[in-house]
Structures are given as structure tokens and as C-alpha cells.
Amino acid sequence: MNRFLTMRRLSILFFGLFAVCVAGAFAFQRFYVAPADACAQSGRWWYEEGRECVQPIYLPDITGRPAGVTRAEASNEQNRQLLAIEDRLAAERAARAAATERDRADYAAKTGK
Numbered sequence: 001m002n003r004f005l006t007m008r009r010l011s012i013l014f015f016g017l018f019a020v021c022v023a024g025a026f027a028f029q030r031f032y033v034a035p036a037d038a039c040a041q042s043g044r045w046w047y048e049e050g051r052e053c054v055q056p057i058y059l060p061d062i063t064g065r066p067a068g069v070t071r072a073e074a075s076n077e078q079n080r081q082l083l084a085i086e087d088r089l090a091a092e093r094a095a096r097a098a099a100t101e102r103d104r105a106d107y108a109a110k111t112g113k
Contacts, residue, residue: 039046039053047054060067065074107113 002059035051035053036046036048042053042054044055046052065071069077
């Protein structure tokens with residue numbers, strides 16, 4: 001009797017399916033798991049949704065504040081600096097106005113007006 005699924009055909013089918021599964025496992029490891037592992041080992045972040053390796057940005061580089069300083073402390077320091085600048089500008093304006101008045105008084109004394 002000649003059957004379609006003989007032992008020889010079944011063994012070839014089994015080993016063929018096994019080879020495809022092994023190749024799939026190696027491809028999965030090579031193209032799906034290995035990039036994430038290599039990214040993590042290099043110290044970067046693996047972005048799973050986009051399947052890309054991204055460089056984390058250091059927060060003080062963005063904000064300009066020193067490391068270890070809270071947002072409130074940095075804001076208070078910035079406000080103190082701004083107040084110091086405003087005070088210095090006000091003093092310069094007052095000195096300039098006083099110098100102008102002094103020059104006017106000198107001019108008026110010289111010309112008699």
C-alpha cells in the first residue's frame with residue numbers, strides 16, 4: 001500500500017520544520033533581542049516602540065542649572081541674580097541722572113541762564 005505520509009516523508013517534514021524553527025529563533029535573537037542588549041550595554045536607552053537606540057539627555061544640559069540643585073533653588077538663585085541686576089541698573093540710572101543734573105547746573109552757571 002502506497003501512503004502519502006510515509007515515515008521517510010514525515011521525518012523530512014519534521015526536520016524541515018525543525019530547521020525553520022531554529023532559523024527563526026536565531027533570526028529573532030539576532031534582529032530583535034541583540035540590538036536591545038547592545039544598546040543597554042552601551043549605556044543608552046532602548047526605545048521599544050520605535051525599535052531604536054537613543055542617547056539620554058542629561059537634564060542639567062537642558063535646564064542650565066548645576067547638578068544636584070532643585071528647581072526651586074535654581075529659581076530662587078535666578079531671581080536673586082535678576083534683582084541684583086535690576087538694582088545695579090537702577091543705581092546706574094540714578095548716577096547718570098545725577099551727572100546730567102550736575103552738568104546742567106554747571107552749564108547754567110557758566111552761561112547765566
